Amino acid sequence: MPLKSGFRSLASVEDALDMFLGSLEPLNRVEMVSLEEAGERVLAADVRAPRDVPHYDRSAMDGYAVVASDTFGSGKDAGVILKLTSKDSIVSGECRQVHTGSPIPEGADAVVMLEYTEAAGDGVEVLAQVSPGQNIGLKGEDVRKGDIVFREGRLLKPSDVGLLASMGLTEVAVYAKPRVLIIPTGEEIVPRGVEPAPGQMNESNGVMNYLYVKRFGGVPTVHGIVSDVKEELAAALDEGASYDLIVTTGGSSVGKRDLIAEVLASKGTVLVHGVAIKPGKPVALGLVDAGGKRTPIVCLPGYPAACAVDSMVFVDPAVKKLGHMPPAAYRTQKAILTRKIYSEAGYRTYTRVSVEEGRATPLRTKGAGVLSSISRADGYVITPPDVEGHEAGEEVEVTFLE
Amino acid sequence: MPLKSGFRSLASVEDALDMFLGSLEPLNRVEMVSLEEAGERVLAADVRAPRDVPHYDRSAMDGYAVVASDTFGSGKDAGVILKLTSKDSIVSGECRQVHTGSPIPEGADAVVMLEYTEAAGDGVEVLAQVSPGQNIGLKGEDVRKGDIVFREGRLLKPSDVGLLASMGLTEVAVYAKPRVLIIPTGEEIVPRGVEPAPGQMNESNGVMNYLYVKRFGGVPTVHGIVSDVKEELAAALDEGASYDLIVTTGGSSVGKRDLIAEVLASKGTVLVHGVAIKPGKPVALGLVDAGGKRTPIVCLPGYPAACAVDSMVFVDPAVKKLGHMPPAAYRTQKAILTRKIYSEAGYRTYTRVSVEEGRATPLRTKGAGVLSSISRADGYVITPPDVEGHEAGEEVEVTFLE
Missing domain, CATH: 2.170.190.11 (Molybdopterin biosynthesis moea protein, domain 3.)
Known part of the structure; x- marks a missing residue:
């Protein structure tokens, strides 16, 4: 009769990432783009100087x-x-x-x-x-015609693109951006623009992940809402096989209506289900076997705060690896905590804080006012599993993930 | 007979920014955008909850x-x-x-x-x-219908947009992005795709600034190349008056062919000409009077490294202010210098460095190999005017501007 049982075991964030990223191969698709489109793209081949620099004495x-x-x-x-x-x-x-x-x-x-x-x-x-x-x-003193100027794998900055232009290049070969299908699931979810009845809610994780995936460096497509029906979920995963990565939202826990991990198991491999991360424990990572290939999939929980953290922790590095991009590097800042942060040992905990004048205030995540509280969030304090919370007055590092 | 005379006096970076930004007003144009387009846009009005959250018990x-x-x-x-x-x-x-x-x-x-x-x-x-x-x-326990959820001026993060979606919003009023006309100048500049004769070079600062302006949050347009002819420069500035900001590249020093500051003086106001910044000293900031309005203008030097630094130091905050955006916040990292950094007292100096395993190596900016050296740059060590360089072995802060 239990509606909800716990996860048998939880993977650490590191193990989950190792297993999942270890199963991904960077994409081989290459496209030629004009220099205007080359900003923040990754070179798919070494770039050689098309002429001497300078090209005259x-x-x-x-x-x-x-x-x-x-x-x-x-x-x-x-x-x-x-x-x-x-x-x-x-x-x-x-x-x-x-x-x-x-x-x-x-x-x-x-x-x-x-x-x-x-x-x-x-x-x-x-x-x-x-x-x-x-x-x-002297002609060729700076760079000789044919010399390698940028190596394959370089993430192009605006000044790099300026350099390519000055050498006479007009386009450049870059790796394709990973195409990501985002599938919002849940029988209680109704589209935006529809007034939700009691018990229903408007779709929101889809558009949030659409914006995350763009920022991570992928090309997002949002699928229509899929209800908690195994056949419909399975059909959506089949559609996902024509993309480079599938991201589902909702139904990733272990309750009666949490079907996605079960559907994934029937259509491929569940590498991880349940991670020692808070918020974000009910996340599943795996591979869908369909369309003659294996497509990686991240099943995000439906609770928005958990969905956001898991997206940044699991979807971001997957998009980056598929797209040959270096891992994200976040801005951090030291700050003094104004209130205690509670975190449970054994979990990597992400606590939203607002930062003002070097002081970080943890935001309420439950009860009245939670929405307006979240709307003031600036960054996260990330507490490793072997640390149990932080005291008021303690100096912590705030990471600006968004 | 002097081809080149010095600047009479140099403004400090702070004074130059104060004068220039003080002359700008944030734009009033507002547009409604769908939530998919709302990421990293700035709210033009307070957002009120369109219904109670939760909307049922x-x-x-x-x-x-x-x-x-x-x-x-x-x-x-x-x-x-x-x-x-x-x-x-x-x-x-x-x-x-x-x-x-x-x-x-x-x-x-x-x-x-x-x-x-x-x-x-x-x-x-x-x-x-x-x-x-x-x-x-309880219905309305989190947010009451009509309560303010986000304030005007908020730069929307993906999770903010998710929150707006969950409250039933489908679009949102944001400030228009500043429209920026980039005008590459110089009689020695030839378009990309054209093989430059001795003494000529391919246009590169235009596309570099195109990518910078996009990253800064503006909407860039690149004008055709304008030669060092007063009438042609003046006509280009007139065209710029239908934009929110004009950025020129080249001809901003005080030599014979450096006409842009003179043309600007004849068409409006030169607020600053010459700043105590290296690289980037020959920069001019001002206002063009044309089309019945005053359009801010940044005249960047043509030397690419100087052009890049001045763009980040002057164009970025101008775009941000016009667009109601908060100032850029850069990631920084401590690193140990592997070689001495020379900087001249009185100048704010930007030294490009490559960073590897906590060690920062200043890059050569002159002589053979400068291009391939720049292509390894990761960040900048910014030395204030009252500090004269840094010794090898010293711990410095590297700022990742790009």
Whole structure:
């Protein structure tokens, strides 16, 4: 008669991630994108310089291109006067004005900086000695044509893209973003825009995960709501097989209406069911066998706070690994707790806090006012399983997961 | 005859930002967006709950809805047996099975948790006493219809959007994103896809800033390349007046071909020209008077490393302020320097470093290999004007700006 029994055992977060991520292979799909689309994409191949950089002998200074030997013996009290020309080639006794980046005229082999020169009639007096090659950036000095500039696997930053543009590239090969099918489940869930009857609620985990998956680096699609019916859940998982990752929300616990793990077991492999994480214990991780392939699946709980934490803990690294992206790196901040944080030993606990002037206040997660409390949340205090809570006044690290 | 003279004086970064940001007003344009589009957007009005939350009296536990007074005196050795019913209303002597979230049947006023019950024929034995209201979430207990749930100005996180969805909202009023016109300038710049002659280079700062502006939260448009001709620059600034912010790249110094500050002075106000920042000194900030309004403008230098730093230091906060967004918060990390960092007193200096295993290595910014060096950059060490460099072995803070 029990409506609800416990999980037989709970995996640690680390073991659950190891098992699940260990079963995933990064995707091999590659696409060519324009540089405008290349920001925060991952290079699918080494990028080689399509030409020398610089692609011509260039002046590294504002000044005058000269024949170096003309300046030998010059100094601030012993200038040499050179004839100013604007021709594309010079000979001994001549000089030509150059800017930083100007091509070096034929015949010149050095540049005298502007500050070591003075006007002298229609010529220029050079008051310093330069050696051959001085203040000239030689063709190919920076990068030789064919040299590798960025390695496969690089997550492109805006300045990286600028560099690719400056080398003459117009598009680049990147790994495809993982396509993620999000399936909201639950007989009590009604679509947005429909007024829920008592006992019903509007779908919300789907759109939340849609936004998470985008942020994680995936391409999300939200499936229609699926009721707590085994055949319908199974059919939805079949549809998911044409995606790179399936994410379900709701029905992931072990109660009478919690069918997803059972359906997953019948259609593939349950790698993990139940993790020592709070909130978020009723999460399942596995693989769906359908469409001639194995598609990874994360079954998130329906309780929104648990759904959010499990999405960041399990869906994010899965999307990142599939898409060849480095793991997420979060901003953290030290803060003093204004109130005690309770956490149960054995669980990794995520406590939402609001942070103001270096002080972190844990937010209520139950009872009246919980929604408006959550709406002030800034970050999370993450308590490892071997720590039992934190005292008021203790310094903690706040992680800004969102 | 000087090709290049210095700036008369340099503003500090703080003063430059104060002057420039002080001249900007956040935009008033508001748009309604669906929840799928609401991630990382800023609320343009307080959001009020469109209905009570919960919108019905709901069970807070799995168990049985009862008439509380039927349980008075019950305990683990003195159970009371109630008749199990599935009707929508109960009377004294009856109970009905409920799940967490189930509506409370008419006539019931408490829920007995499953663990305090036992099956007893076709009835249920209740082995604990509950008081009226116990384990029931009353309609409106969390949020009352009309209560403010999120304040105007909130930057919406995925979990915030989930909350809005769960309350029955389908769209939300947000501030428009600032529209930014990026104008690459320079007679030596040729479009991407065109092979540059000696002395020319492919346009790269435009696409870099396109990606920065998107990341900052704006909507970028890249203008065609404008040559170093006053009339053409002035015409481009006029076009910029139909945007919220203008960003030019190149020609922002004080040399012969550096015309943008002069053109800006003729078309509006130069608030700042020359900032004590390295790289990035030749930056101008001001306002263009055209189209019946004043449009803020950031004139970035053409040297890519300087252009990138100035974009993050000046364009980012301008976009954020125009768009009602909070200032950027960057991830930082302590690291030990492997090599000395040179910085000039009086300048805020941004030194690119690569970070590996807690060790930060400053990257070469000049000479051979500079490009491939930059392609390994992870973050910046930011040295304030009153500090002269850092020694090898010193612990520094690395800021991950990109």
